Amino acid sequence: MSIRVGIIGYGNLGRGVECAIKQNKDMELVAVFTRRAPETVSILTESAAICKIDDVANWQGRIDVMILCGGSATDLPVQTPEFVKMFNVVDSFDTHARIPEHFENVDKVAKENGHVGLISCGWDPGMFSLNRMYASAILVDGSDYTFWGKGVSQGHSDAIRRIEGVKDAKQYTVPVEAALAEVRTGSNPELTTRQKHTRECYVVVEEGADKARIENEIKTMPNYFADYDTTVYFISEEELKANHSGIPHGGFVIRSGKTGWNGENKHIIEYNIKLDSNPEFTASVIVAYARAVSRLAKEGQSGCKTVFDIAPAYLSQLDGAELRKTML
Amino acid sequence: MSIRVGIIGYGNLGRGVECAIKQNKDMELVAVFTRRAPETVSILTESAAICKIDDVANWQGRIDVMILCGGSATDLPVQTPEFVKMFNVVDSFDTHARIPEHFENVDKVAKENGHVGLISCGWDPGMFSLNRMYASAILVDGSDYTFWGKGVSQGHSDAIRRIEGVKDAKQYTVPVEAALAEVRTGSNPELTTRQKHTRECYVVVEEGADKARIENEIKTMPNYFADYDTTVYFISEEELKANHSGIPHGGFVIRSGKTGWNGENKHIIEYNIKLDSNPEFTASVIVAYARAVSRLAKEGQSGCKTVFDIAPAYLSQLDGAELRKTML
Numbered sequence: 001m002s003i004r005v006g007i008i009g010y011g012n013l014g015r016g017v018e019c020a021i022k023q024n025k026d027m028e029l030v031a032v033f034t035r036r037a038p039e040t041v042s043i044l045t046e047s048a049a050i051c052k053i054d055d056v057a058n059w060q061g062r063i064d065v066m067i068l069c070g071g072s073a074t075d076l077p078v079q080t081p082e083f084v085k086m087f088n089v090v091d092s093f094d095t096h097a098r099i100p101e102h103f104e105n106v107d108k109v110a111k112e113n114g115h116v117g118l119i120s121c122g123w124d125p126g127m128f129s130l131n132r133m134y135a136s137a138i139l140v141d142g143s144d145y146t147f148w149g150k151g152v153s154q155g156h157s158d159a160i161r162r163i164e165g166v167k168d169a170k171q172y173t174v175p176v177e178a179a180l181a182e183v184r185t186g187s188n189p190e191l192t193t194r195q196k197h198t199r200e201c202y203v204v205v206e207e208g209a210d211k212a213r214i215e216n217e218i219k220t221m222p223n224y225f226a227d228y229d230t231t232v233y234f235i236s237e238e239e240l241k242a243n244h245s246g247i248p249h250g251g252f253v254i255r256s257g258k259t260g261w262n263g264e265n266k267h268i269i270e271y272n273i274k275l276d277s278n279p280e281f282t283a284s285v286i287v288a289y290a291r292a293v294s295r296l297a298k299e300g301q302s303g304c305k306t307v308f309d310i311a312p313a314y315l316s317q318l319d320g321a322e323l324r325k326t327m328l
Numbered sequence: 329m330s331i332r333v334g335i336i337g338y339g340n341l342g343r344g345v346e347c348a349i350k351q352n353k354d355m356e357l358v359a360v361f362t363r364r365a366p367e368t369v370s371i372l373t374e375s376a377a378i379c380k381i382d383d384v385a386n387w388q389g390r391i392d393v394m395i396l397c398g399g400s401a402t403d404l405p406v407q408t409p410e411f412v413k414m415f416n417v418v419d420s421f422d423t424h425a426r427i428p429e430h431f432e433n434v435d436k437v438a439k440e441n442g443h444v445g446l447i448s449c450g451w452d453p454g455m456f457s458l459n460r461m462y463a464s465a466i467l468v469d470g471s472d473y474t475f476w477g478k479g480v481s482q483g484h485s486d487a488i489r490r491i492e493g494v495k496d497a498k499q500y501t502v503p504v505e506a507a508l509a510e511v512r513t514g515s516n517p518e519l520t521t522r523q524k525h526t527r528e529c530y531v532v533v534e535e536g537a538d539k540a541r542i543e544n545e546i547k548t549m550p551n552y553f554a555d556y557d558t559t560v561y562f563i564s565e566e567e568l569k570a571n572h573s574g575i576p577h578g579g580f581v582i583r584s585g586k587t588g589w590n591g592e593n594k595h596i597i598e599y600n601i602k603l604d605s606n607p608e609f610t611a612s613v614i615v616a617y618a619r620a621v622s623r624l625a626k627e628g629q630s631g632c633k634t635v636f637d638i639a640p641a642y643l644s645q646l647d648g649a650e651l652r653k654t655m656l
Contacts, residue, residue, distance in 0.1 A: 019589050023468040044589050099656050100649065120656055127462070129656045130640055131599075134455070136655070137616040137643040138609075140351040184602075259612055261347050261372050265604035267612075271459075274512075276593035281466075284587055284595075288465040308644075308651050312458055313636040315465040321428065323636050327464070328427050328448055328457045 002028035003294045005287075006059060008083065009069035010034050010041060012247065013092065016283030017067050018044055024287055026317055030063055060086050064297070065290040068092075081105045084117040084304075088297045090290050092122040092282060099125065107304035116297045118305045121289045122282040123273060124148070128253050130307050131271040135255035139267055142257020143188045147175035147196060151249025151278060159224045160201055163217050165209030168237065170244040172200040175252065186256045186266035199230040202244050204237045249278035288315040330356040331622045332390065333615075336381060336411065337397035338362050338369060340575065341420065344611030345395050346372055352615055354645055358391055388414045392625070393618040396420075409433045412445040416625045418618050420450040420610060427453065435632035444625045446633045449617045450610040451601060452476070456581050458635050459599040463583035467595055470585020471516045475503035475524060479577025479606060487552045488529055491545050493537030496565065498572040500528040503580065514584045514594040527558040530572050532565045577606035616643040 005021055007014045010032050021029045022045070031049040034041050038050040051059075056066075066087035068079050076093045083089050084106055093102050099120055110117040120126065124146070132144055153173050160169035179196050182189050201218055205211060215232045218225055252272040259265050275281045289307070292314035296305070313323055333349055335342045338360050349357045350373070359377040362369050366378040379387070384394075394415035398404050404421045411417050412434055421430050427448055438445040448454065452474070460472055481501050488497035507524050510517050529546055533539060543560045546553055580600040587593050603609040617635070620642035624633070641651055 016587070019587060020468075022589065023587070096656065100653050103652055125656045127466075127597075130462075133640055133644060133651060133655045134458075137619075137640075137645075138455075138612045140348075140612070186602075259344070259347060259351070259605060259608040261350065265608050267604060267609050268602040269455075270598075270600050270602075272598050274514075274596040274598075276595060277587060280587040280593050281595050284466045284468070291465075306652060306656055308641040308648070308656070309639050311637050311639045312461055312465075316461060316636075317465075320636070323461060324431055324634060325428050327461045328424065328453045328634055328636070 004028055004030045004064045006031045006063040006066045007069055008033045012279035013283055014069035016280040020284045020287040063087055064294045067286055067290055081109045084110045084115050085113050088116045088293050090118045090121050090286050090293055093120045094125055103304050111303045114302045116293050116301055118289055118293050120306055121286050126285050126307055131253040135269040139255050139257025142255050145183045145254045148251040149173040149175050152247050156224055160218055163214055165206050165214055167206050168204040168240055170202045174198045174200055183254050184268055186268055188256050193227045199225055199228045201232045202235050204240050247278045248276055250274040332356055332358045332392045334359045334391040334394045335397055336361045340607035341611055342397035344608040348612045348615040391415055392622045395614055409437045412438045412443050413441050416444045416621050418446045418449050418614050418621055421448045422453055431632050439631045442630045444621050444629055446617055446621050448634055449614050454613050454635055459581040463597040467583050467585025470583050473511045473582045476579040477501040477503050480575050484552055488546055491542055493534050493542055495534050496532040496568055498530045502526045502528055511582050512596055514596055516584050521555045527553055527556045529560045530563050532568050575606045576604055578602040
């Protein structure tokens, strides 16, 4: 029998989850829940229902895993503890500093209601976290480096759009090649924020806007740009649409460490990803973990989990014997 | 209390395990077991005993995890089922084709005796297997590529040494850069053996040996070299010692796949390692998993396990809350 999946929130991530479910033959999308009027929403899966989020309680017992596709700022801190009362859930909560608090909130309710709630699933947090953890457990004496990009940062793009005179904007976070190369030598460099990433901004302005002022406002914006070498390109609306409408991303997790009785040997472990679509890749990670959550729940487990708590085999459609034969 | 570890077999891997234990403050090497006369063996850890392998039964109850550092051809198929009767064990059995059979043998005895036996731990099988598995669970529609090197292949070096007139030799397996580059474009190429790796041989010959004959024998050797572009360098014994006495290795696991409703977006996941010392890195992976095995055994688990069966958090010295705070 298929794993019956529901989606709450149908934006880029929700649509990515829908596409990923289609690729996984042991899964079935049964319903999408939205805040919008269902009749105004069109989805890709003909067999799935489109429902109001207020109706979600009626679906208890008909959905094995609910995937929460809302945002980390305001949706998930409320939704994940709320919906784990009724369902096994997976979210992609990515506010790193608030993960411990979110974990506690979800864990309490999940245990009280006998459900599994997997939080902070995706690639960072998610696969990058896993790789930081594995690599640091292996190379005990070493240093970790995470680089992001080249890819679109939604938060930075939004920050530019809020500047007066800006019509639209796309911001790319770009890892500095020289820093990557230095890390890969195993020299364990200490790198400043500015040395690790640069920022590239593609900006469309209103007619007659003061470009010099806008460029200055971007480059000096605290938290977002002031600590980085930032390049601003003013382009036309057509060019933005033609060349910058995708949502690519990627990044690198590198651990450099020493082994030997006196640390005489150096080693580098690197994990990197290059993504055409950030939300679709995130969704693909989430869907593999939704399989794991459904299996854990069937085993009678409950509580809040992260990627650290789940044995890899739970993610795969193959059983143990097949995995050992084909992948070990 | 420390995790008490024993080592059976004190070659390159055993010594690597000893070094790795020193780096892990929650572990203690209590004894090394060897086939040689103990008085002829000197180890690095002053506090550890050196014992005959025949005495191992006397150490039951004093060792939490026994790490088996013998070879896959003849040692481990016998030793792992034998010693899992008495101890929780970890081995690095790496004959991929015989893993299912080895698993069954170890699983039966481990369950009968209430012990945990982790097999095929290291980097391939081991971390490479994990990365093949995670990546294929995430990018369902895609292709896997594993490249090895640049690094020393013991088996190929030995094969050259068996040729008449050869005094010593070191063989490096080298991934073909152009093939790596093609895989990274996401074009999902089908690559032949010859297209993926080349072989570089550094050979010291006896005085007056027929180099042309030796080079021909190497290049046409079935299974080992005939399917590869092989380069042979004749060098002096001094040069071999000066420039080729290390045991470096490395490699790449790459998955390239598509997502989207119609597979319209491409993604690349890459894991790569670059190692100064193959046995010390393998040992570092094994020691992290020895921690996991000790914890699983404490929980009352038993049977044969692989890296697929073990939740990542079990490998780390940090507890769940610390992991979530610092690594997620």
